[in-house]
Amino acid sequence: MKCLILILTIISMVSCADGHxxxxxxxxxxxxxxxxxxNILPLDTxxxxxxxxxxxxxxxxxxxxxxxxxxxxxxxxxxxxTHIVSFGHRGDSPEDMLSADSFAFQSLDSIWTLDANKMQIxxxxxTNRNYKVKMVESINLNKKIVRALDFIRIDxxxxxxxxxxxxxxxxxxxxxxxxxxxxxxPTIHNKSEYSxxxxxxxxRSFIDYNSQNNILxxxxxxxxxxxxxxxxNNTHIVLYxxxxxxxxxxxxxxxxxxxxxxxxxVEVTDKYIYTVFHGRSFKEIARKIMKxxxxxxxxxxxxxxxxxxxxxxxYTLDRYIYGIDVNEEKGIITAVDVNSDEPIVQFxx
Amino acid sequence: MRNLFIKLMxxxxxxxxxxxxxFENKKQLSNLTLNNIEALASGEDDPxxxxxxxxxxxxNGRKVRATYKPYSFEYLx
Numbered sequence: 001m002k003c004l005i006l007i008l009t010i011i012s013m014v015s016c017a018d019g020h021x022x023x024x025x026x027x028x029x030x031x032x033x034x035x036x037x038x039n040i041l042p043l044d045t046x047x048x049x050x051x052x053x054x055x056x057x058x059x060x061x062x063x064x065x066x067x068x069x070x071x072x073x074x075x076x077x078x079x080x081x082t083h084i085v086s087f088g089h090r091g092d093s094p095e096d097m098l099s100a101d102s103f104a105f106q107s108l109d110s111i112w113t114l115d116a117n118k119m120q121i122x123x124x125x126x127t128n129r130n131y132k133v134k135m136v137e138s139i140n141l142n143k144k145i146v147r148a149l150d151f152i153r154i155d156x157x158x159x160x161x162x163x164x165x166x167x168x169x170x171x172x173x174x175x176x177x178x179x180x181x182x183x184x185x186p187t188i189h190n191k192s193e194y195s196x197x198x199x200x201x202x203x204r205s206f207i208d209y210n211s212q213n214n215i216l217x218x219x220x221x222x223x224x225x226x227x228x229x230x231x232x233n234n235t236h237i238v239l240y241x242x243x244x245x246x247x248x249x250x251x252x253x254x255x256x257x258x259x260x261x262x263x264x265x266v267e268v269t270d271k272y273i274y275t276v277f278h279g280r281s282f283k284e285i286a287r288k289i290m291k292x293x294x295x296x297x298x299x300x301x302x303x304x305x306x307x308x309x310x311x312x313x314x315y316t317l318d319r320y321i322y323g324i325d326v327n328e329e330k331g332i333i334t335a336v337d338v339n340s341d342e343p344i345v346q347f348x349x
Numbered sequence: 350m351r352n353l354f355i356k357l358m359x360x361x362x363x364x365x366x367x368x369x370x371x372f373e374n375k376k377q378l379s380n381l382t383l384n385n386i387e388a389l390a391s392g393e394d395d396p397x398x399x400x401x402x403x404x405x406x407x408x409n410g411r412k413v414r415a416t417y418k419p420y421s422f423e424y425l426x
Binding site: 052099251253289 | 397398401402403404405406407410412414415416417418419
């Protein structure tokens with residue numbers, strides 16, 4: 001009898017090794033709800049095709065256009081929005097970029113960009129006199145990382161989530177070598193039921209970090225999940241929204257989205273976490289495209305959370321946007337709208 | 350006592366065998382999915398996934414509006 005109990009114990013320990021289910025707190029309504037009307041910032045050029053990200057630093061605005069025919073990055077004077085220079089040429093030659101997936105200002109004259117298809121992080125330098133841009137540093141990411149999804153820079157290292165999902169994110173040094181792997185994908189499902197790369201595709205997240213408060217935030221591109229890592233006191237908060245975690249089905253190892261388009265950008269300021277939320281189903285999106293019907297792209301909600309994850313405010317916009325830049329001091333959110341010929345807009349909050 | 354020792358050895362061996370089988374299964378799956386991720390990055394068209402429109406979802410090295418399974422006519426209804 002004792003032997004039988006021992007057998008059952010060992011077999012259950014082996015079979016349930018990574019099959020635990022965890023529940024996470026959910027947010028519902030926001031205590032403050034407001035409608036915001038956009039103010040268009042006219043451009044002196046029509047070169048933008050699909051402006052996905054915008055970041056403003058002092059007198060410069062940098063826009064990442066992921067479907068531009070010639071260049072991925074476009075620098076403008078701010079607030080005039082007059083075009084200065086474009087860089088990050090799209091192409092197959094060694095000095096070209098295969099894709100543009102994220103960028104970050106290091107300083108006014110130095111910008112980091114991520115090329116996920118090439119698995120390269122590149123630093124560009126802008127000369128102050130004539131605004132010429134040149135590539136000054138390229139970091140080839142190590143083979144342990146399988147397709148970097150986004151990045152942020154902390155001190156001299158990089159935080160990089162990838163498609164392998166052995167962890168939630170990799171810590172990579174300035175030589176491109178992984179020196180630590182942190183966290184796990186906070187799915188409530190049994191991970192052993194899925195291939196991890198398919199799960200990681202579905203859980204693709206955008207990230208941002210604020211060095212003043214050490215908050216690193218993740219928002220999922222599919223579904224509605226927010227994660228808040230406090231890197232100072234090593235806490236991790238997971239919040240599920242009403243749409244829950246990313247839904248997907250697997251086709252030959254791929255994670256194919258079947259739920260909703262979730263968040264498209266996140267910014268951690270000194271006080272709050274700002275996110276752009278879409279909330280439209282892929283079924284509806286695909287059906288409209290297949291029928292040739294016009295299909296609006298982007299999110300019309302900005303959700304604001306406290307640094308500890310409490311819902312603070314929900315803004316409903318008069319248009320659909322992708323990326324945002326938040327100026328908390330001036331109470332201005334600058335956004336990019338891929339649907340419009342006047343794609344740069346501002347909202348007063 | 351000797352019988353108990355033999356039984357314990359048998360149990361440990363069984364547990365180790367189950368672990369190895371699980372690990373090998375995951376390893377094979379992982380290789381298949383890794384190949385697919387390589388295709389995602391390289392831009393090769395993979396018939397196991399359809400990429401439609403122009404957007405921000407990764408699909409065969411491109412960024413598209415939506416992806417779906419071949420013969421998944423659910424979307425057309």
